[in-house]
Amino acid sequence: MKKIDVHAHSTMWGDNLPTFGTPLISPEKLKERYNELNIEKGFILPLLSPESRNFVQSNEEIEYIANNNADTFFWFCNIDARMGGNNKESDLSKLLNYYKEKGAKGVGEITANMYIDEPFMDNLFYHCEKCEMPVTIHMSPEKYGCYGVIDDLGLGRLEKMLKKYPKLKILGHSQCFWSEIDSGVTVENRNGYPKGKVVEGAVIRIMRECPNLYCDLSAGSGYNALSRDEDFAYKFIEEFGERLLFGTDFYMPAQNILLAEWLDAAYKNSCITEENYKKICRENAIKIFDLKGE
Numbered sequence: 001m002k003k004i005d006v007h008a009h010s011t012m013w014g015d016n017l018p019t020f021g022t023p024l025i026s027p028e029k030l031k032e033r034y035n036e037l038n039i040e041k042g043f044i045l046p047l048l049s050p051e052s053r054n055f056v057q058s059n060e061e062i063e064y065i066a067n068n069n070a071d072t073f074f075w076f077c078n079i080d081a082r083m084g085g086n087n088k089e090s091d092l093s094k095l096l097n098y099y100k101e102k103g104a105k106g107v108g109e110i111t112a113n114m115y116i117d118e119p120f121m122d123n124l125f126y127h128c129e130k131c132e133m134p135v136t137i138h139m140s141p142e143k144y145g146c147y148g149v150i151d152d153l154g155l156g157r158l159e160k161m162l163k164k165y166p167k168l169k170i171l172g173h174s175q176c177f178w179s180e181i182d183s184g185v186t187v188e189n190r191n192g193y194p195k196g197k198v199v200e201g202a203v204i205r206i207m208r209e210c211p212n213l214y215c216d217l218s219a220g221s222g223y224n225a226l227s228r229d230e231d232f233a234y235k236f237i238e239e240f241g242e243r244l245l246f247g248t249d250f251y252m253p254a255q256n257i258l259l260a261e262w263l264d265a266a267y268k269n270s271c272i273t274e275e276n277y278k279k280i281c282r283e284n285a286i287k288i289f290d291l292k293g294e
């Protein structure tokens with residue numbers, strides 16, 4: 001069965017960007033890697049806020065890539081909460097509906113380094129819920145020196161926003177999100193890849209309380225959360241298989257996608273059910289992003 005990747009990046013500008021030694025993946029190369037990894041389709045997410053990289057991508061670049069490779073790529077638009085005049089009451093629905101009509105399937109990944117419950121972010125979430133656009137967030141621990149929406153240890157602000165906008169689907173991602181799978185997470189290690197046995201943490205509690213929270217398993221953070229304690233991971237998948245999504249977070253050509261192997265092995269060894277394997281690798285993406293027939 002071929003997978004769908006809910007989280008990838010790509011650029012048509014190749015080496016002509018100030019990446020200082022980190023080669024970025026072109027759409028052609030990404031398709032090659034997808035073939036190698038048995039991935040049928042993927043979502044390209046624009047890196048649009050300046051906090052994350054040395055360059056800023058436009059929604060239009062990503063739309064162009066997706067439209068020119070429609071057999072393989074879907075796309076997200078990205079909205080920085082400060083767009084539309086740096087006004088916390090901007091009518092972001094206007095922008096969101098514009099991109100939605102052009103084919104964008106979701107919003108993100110949000111990398112602006114702002115508190116997740118501050119008025120600007122509140123306004124963005126309000127409009128995303130209104131326009132029925134799922135949002136992928138990169139979570140960060142603090143202001144400055146990192147990127148992504150900020151929450152405290154325990155993810156109380158994320159929980160607040162999930163409850164305030166119950167029809168908004170939020171896909172959690174990044175170290176600060178995934179380290180909260182375990183209640184032993186600390187201020188010191190929350191932005192890393194903590195190892196060891198897992199005791200149910202904030203992610204589990206909030207997943208139970210908020211049916212609108214989904215988990216983006218991409219990148220080292222998602223893989224680490226599952227592989228650090230496999231017995232826990234199998235139970236986690238059993239309970240939340242409906243809301244977990246396979247992803248890569250590809251942005252470089254030579255990236256190891258350990259999650260793909262991990263999921264294949266877990267299924268082959270009957271540690272997870274066929275039903276959950278299919279949901280995570282493919283079917284949840286089709287359902288959440290309404291891809292039937294595409």
Ligand SMILES: [Zn+2]
Pocket residue numbers: 007008009109249
């Ligand atoms: Zn990413």
